[in-house]
Amino acid sequence: MSDLLKKWAELADVKAELASRDWFLGTSGNLSIKVADQPLTFFVTASGKDKRKQTNDDFLLVDALGNPAEPTHLKPSAETLLHVEIYNKTNAGCVLHVHTIDNNVVSELYGDDGEVIFTGQEMIKAFGLWEEDAVFRIPIIRNHAHIPTLAAEFSKHLSADSGAVLIRNHGITVWGRSSFEAKKFLEACEFLFSYHVKLLMLKGHKVFTS
Numbered sequence: 001m002s003d004l005l006k007k008w009a010e011l012a013d014v015k016a017e018l019a020s021r022d023w024f025l026g027t028s029g030n031l032s033i034k035v036a037d038q039p040l041t042f043f044v045t046a047s048g049k050d051k052r053k054q055t056n057d058d059f060l061l062v063d064a065l066g067n068p069a070e071p072t073h074l075k076p077s078a079e080t081l082l083h084v085e086i087y088n089k090t091n092a093g094c095v096l097h098v099h100t101i102d103n104n105v106v107s108e109l110y111g112d113d114g115e116v117i118f119t120g121q122e123m124i125k126a127f128g129l130w131e132e133d134a135v136f137r138i139p140i141i142r143n144h145a146h147i148p149t150l151a152a153e154f155s156k157h158l159s160a161d162s163g164a165v166l167i168r169n170h171g172i173t174v175w176g177r178s179s180f181e182a183k184k185f186l187e188a189c190e191f192l193f194s195y196h197v198k199l200l201m202l203k204g205h206k207v208f209t210s
């Protein structure tokens with residue numbers, strides 16, 4: 001198998017796994033994997049597709065500006081510019097973006113604070129934070145409809161080779177050095193969001209019934 005096909009297969013595997021979690025509702029979500037550094041090329045999901053389906057049109061190769069790197073009838077994801085920012089500013093190898101109810105609820109709950117903070121939970125070790133009192137922060141940015149504006153705001157939070165940013169009432173974008181790391185980050189984020197939302201709901205319930 002060529003290196004290009006290996007990258008395609010790697011991204012297809014991640015996509016299938018996220019689909020099995022039902023994280024691509026209503027054609028939402030986009031994924032990418034870096035293929036080469038100089039010049040930058042990466043596979044990104046084609047825009048507007050049902051990402052739960054597996055087809056030969058799932059991904060296309062794009063360049064450092066997010067434009068198709070070879071002739072194709074496919075359109076790169078509407079949010080390709082965010083992927084471009086990540087690959088240009090970090091050593092990330094893979095970028096994952098999903099819309100879930102939990103990530104949207106958390107982004108709205110803490111949107112005015114500009115970040116959500118997690119501490120005292122075993123799961124934050126997934127982000128490489130091993131100290132008992134470690135704190136994990138996820139920035140929350142406004143959901144600008146104008147993608148270059150969204151990408152510019154998103155870009156301010158790109159200082160590490162792995163990380164996560166919530167886009168308010170939209171979704172989460174996570175990146176990692178490898179597809180393994182990006183998926184681990186995404187799963188850990190969604191675990192924390194789901195835990196937090198359930199805890200708040202139960203606490204509210206307790207307040208009302210006690």
Ligand SMILES: CSC[C@@H](O)[C@@H](O)C(=O)COP(=O)(O)O
Binds near residue numbers: 026028047076079
């Ligand atoms: C209901 S999908 C909304 C889209 O604008 C976008 O947010 C998204 O995640 C998918 O867009 P896509 O262009 O398919 O990558």
Ligand SMILES: [Zn+2]
Binds near residue numbers: 170
């Ligand atoms: Zn989106």
